Amino acid sequence: MERFVQRPDVARVLGHGDTKSSVELLHGVQADLRILPPERYGTALSYFTGSQAHNIRLREMARQRGLSLNEHEFSHLEGEGAPILCATEEAVYAMLDLPWIPPELREDRGEIEAAQAGSLPQLIRLADIRGDFHMHTTASDGLLSLREMVEAARARGLRCIVITDHSRSQRIANGLTIERLLEQQQAVRAIDAEYSDITVLHGSEVDILPDGTLDFPDEVLAQLDLVVASLHLSLDQPREKVTARMLNAVRNPHVDIIGHMRGQLIMRREPADLDMDVVLEAAQTSSVALEINANPARLDFGSCLCTARAEMGIKIAINTDAHSAADFELLPFGIGTARRAWLSAEQVINTGKLTDCWHG
Ligand SMILES: [Zn+2]
Ligand SMILES: [Zn+2]
Known part of the structure; x- marks a missing residue:
């Protein structure tokens, strides 16, 4: 975190904590750094990759399974069950019975339905x-x-x-x-x-x-x-x-x-x-x-x-x-x-x- 906020291309420090810092770079773009344990990396990555529309669909699907999903974990809506942590995005999607969806498709423009039908495209590389x-x-x-x-x-x-x-x-x-x-x-x-x-x-x-x-x-x-x-x-x-x-x-x-x-x-x-x-x-x-x-x-x-x-x-x-x-x-x-x-x-x-x- 120290290294991050002291970078030479930082114009302004917007926030500086142990697990979360935000800076504004010289060319005006905001950059955030978050530190989290590896076992929580998947939920955080999928949450911050977005888009919002796509994430809303994922949260709805989680709710249908009696779970709530946020950037940290899946937790049970009722009862005392321990939260479910996901180290990878694949694990997040697997909880929702979906294959991993490439980030470029995450717009809620039919990618969830295609994933459910097993018809996601093999994207060009x-x-x-x-x-x-x-x-x-x-x-x-x-x-x-x-x-x-x-x-x-x-x-x-x-x-x-x-x-x-x-x-x-x-x-x-x-x-x-x-x-x-x-x-x-x-x-x-x-x-x-x-x-x-x-x-x-x-x-x-x-x-x-x-x-x-x-x-x-x-x-x-x-x-x-x-x-x-x-x-x-x-x-x-x-x-x-x-x-x-x-x-x-x-x-x-x-x-x-x-x-x-x-x-x-x-x-x-x-x-x-x-x-x-x-x-x-x-x-x-x-x-x-x-x-x-x-x-x-x-x-x-x-x-x-x-x-x-x-x-x-x-x-x-x-x-x-x-x-x-x-x-x-x-x-x-x-x-x-x-x-x-x-x-x-x-x-x-x-x-x-x-x-x-x-x-x-
Ligand atoms: Zn030309
Ligand atoms: Zn031309």
Whole structure:
């Protein structure tokens, strides 16, 4: 406790006791430390992991069994029985006849019922990701050359990457003209031939222009291995217009992935006002995958994606949109979003299987 309250990143000590202390950190986040005996760890961990809605359900289930549940223990509502301690979360759930539920699902959005029915999803893990299909080099606004990017991806353990620099309308980002794009393709083919442990494919992050057309004509897109289509311009168009624009991209047979769906950058750029029901429906009947952009400033999906996973057949790609080597480290945030949306590896296109296919 002494060490905790004296950390150099502590701005203010809010409370300081033997088993419980609270501090406010320099960047404004509050952090608490609690000390408890190992045999009580499970109840405390599940209680503080939450969410509140999920915990309320657990307490109700405990009551149905004549027990009350709090952060310390299960106790009997009537009689003199000794309290029941749980050293692990598994033990807490077992008391309620449930299997352990992954923290990302604990929202009371059907996870209790799924656990009771034995139908909890096998959630995607970081290790399932084998490819990254959206990244930039110095050809547009990335910080690394093509070769440096390939080396960074290899160092990260990726087996397949797609180079997707910006298209020609992104002038501030030095978007590629058709001529530069086709030159880049030769360079990508040459570098791909050099490596046996990673596949390097050539694509583009093509702008969905304000009038709904794509920034390259279909005959150019057809020459690419993979096309990411993204909204960057005129995000503030009225709902109907921006939705129609997105639908054009979703329905274009050359488009493989819709990049960072709503185009937002949290606290910097407002999201496009897309009619997500309409877009998800169109995605379901097309072969396009929707991107979970791993950049935490994006978070285009929220509950929308949770709806999407319930509707069968919408493919998802989890990409870092890397502009530097460090950006590959954003992937865990994308995985976190996918897990919150109940996704398994099979629903995500850049997991083992498909990458292996491409490899072969
Ligand atoms: Zn983009
Ligand atoms: Zn991008």
